[in-house]
Amino acid sequence: MGPASEFSATAHELVARVRARIAERRGLTSEAVRSSRSRAAVEARREWLRVVRDSWYLSAAATGRLCGVNHTTVLLASRGAS
Numbered sequence: 001m002g003p004a005s006e007f008s009a010t011a012h013e014l015v016a017r018v019r020a021r022i023a024e025r026r027g028l029t030s031e032a033v034r035s036s037r038s039r040a041a042v043e044a045r046r047e048w049l050r051v052v053r054d055s056w057y058l059s060a061a062a063t064g065r066l067c068g069v070n071h072t073t074v075l076l077a078s079r080g081a082s
Helices: 009-026 030-035 039-056 060-067 071-079
Strands: none
Touching: 009 030, 009 039, 009 060, 030 039, 039 060, 039 071, 060 071
């Protein structure tokens, strides 16, 4: 499972499915939500990170490890308004 071995494969799959659902609802690809810098993708990424963090009561660092982003990205998503 790589560097995020503290999380199960099921957790990673669930997080990817959440990202895909948010992407679909917003008319984006899952990959765009993960890495694009377009305004729509950034807003979708913020939503995705907030949903993951709030659903599992994770710290910013743990959310970042699970989602494959820096913990500061999670912190910015938590305070950003969409």
